[in-house]
Amino acid sequence: MNFYNSLIASLPDEPFLLGKRLKKHFSVLVPFIGSNKESLLFELRAKGIRQAGEICFPGGMVENGETPEECAVRETVEELGIERSQVAITAKAGCIVSHRDAIIHVFIGVLHIESLAETSPNKKEVAEIFAVPASFFTEKKPEIYQVESYTETGSFPVKELGLPKRYYGSWANGKRNIYVYKYGDKVIWGLTAAILYELISLL
Numbered sequence: 001m002n003f004y005n006s007l008i009a010s011l012p013d014e015p016f017l018l019g020k021r022l023k024k025h026f027s028v029l030v031p032f033i034g035s036n037k038e039s040l041l042f043e044l045r046a047k048g049i050r051q052a053g054e055i056c057f058p059g060g061m062v063e064n065g066e067t068p069e070e071c072a073v074r075e076t077v078e079e080l081g082i083e084r085s086q087v088a089i090t091a092k093a094g095c096i097v098s099h100r101d102a103i104i105h106v107f108i109g110v111l112h113i114e115s116l117a118e119t120s121p122n123k124k125e126v127a128e129i130f131a132v133p134a135s136f137f138t139e140k141k142p143e144i145y146q147v148e149s150y151t152e153t154g155s156f157p158v159k160e161l162g163l164p165k166r167y168y169g170s171w172a173n174g175k176r177n178i179y180v181y182k183y184g185d186k187v188i189w190g191l192t193a194a195i196l197y198e199l200i201s202l203l
Contacts, residue, residue: 017095017103027072027105028059030093030195033131037110040137042188043079043121044128053127055188057195059104068092068105076111080129081120086112093199098191099149099176106195132183137196138203143180149173 031041043058045051058076062068073087093106113119121129150170158167179193188196 017097023097024102025062025068025071025105026059026102027062027068027075027107028057028195029072029076029087029089029107029109030057030199031076031087031109031111032134033111033113033116038134039131040134041080041111041116041129041131042186042192043126044130044186046123046125046127049125054190054192055186056192062105069107072105072107072109076109079122079126080111081122082111082113082118086118088112093195096191096195096198104191104195106199108199130186132186132188136183137181137200140181142193142197143182145178145180146175147178149176 033039033041041058042055045054045056047053058079059072060075060079062071066074069089069092073084073089076082076087077084087109088111089107089109091108093108096104096106098104116129116131119129150172152170153167177194178189179197181188181193181196
């Protein structure tokens with residue numbers, strides 16, 4: 001079998017992301033709570049860890065041997081101190097690629113808890129949890145800021161390869177949007193806000 005035939009035969013039935021084996025994979029759960037699923041749960045990351053002081057959804061890196069969905073559930077259970085039976089994944093929204101080239105698998109789910117008091121957050125990872133009415137995000141548009149992003153060539157042998165001079169310095173990757181939602185004294189921004197913005201755009 002030639003290369004073309006082998007390639008066509010090996011392609012999956014559903015489209016997939018090229019280069020996914022070269023990147024780190026993470027999963028997050030967008031968790032709805034309440035009898036009518038009327039609120040979203042958020043975490044404030046604890047001091048002393050990566051992204052300390054930032055607001056996010058439950059989630060983390062996909063470990064060897066587990067699926068992205070299993071990761072989303074495991075991280076939610078570990079971070080919130082709840083039972084596996086209290087986490088229900090209802091849909092996979094898709095993937096988002098961070099500006100650092102990580103692939104984040106986004107799941108939608110429901111936490112079967114009556115109140116936040118039923119949780120016992122892992123203090124090493126979570127400083128605080130809080131809920132925001134889902135209607136807040138559908139009714140209020142975020143602030144949107146644009147930033148320039150660049151790639152440093154580092155040890156890449158631009159000159160030795162004879163590439164055009166425009167690649168000798170930093171490479172401009174173009175502009176990207178930073179979304180910001182302000183809820184009281186809480187500032188939800190970055191990847192978490194981007195996920196919210198993309199999900200709301202589907203409505």
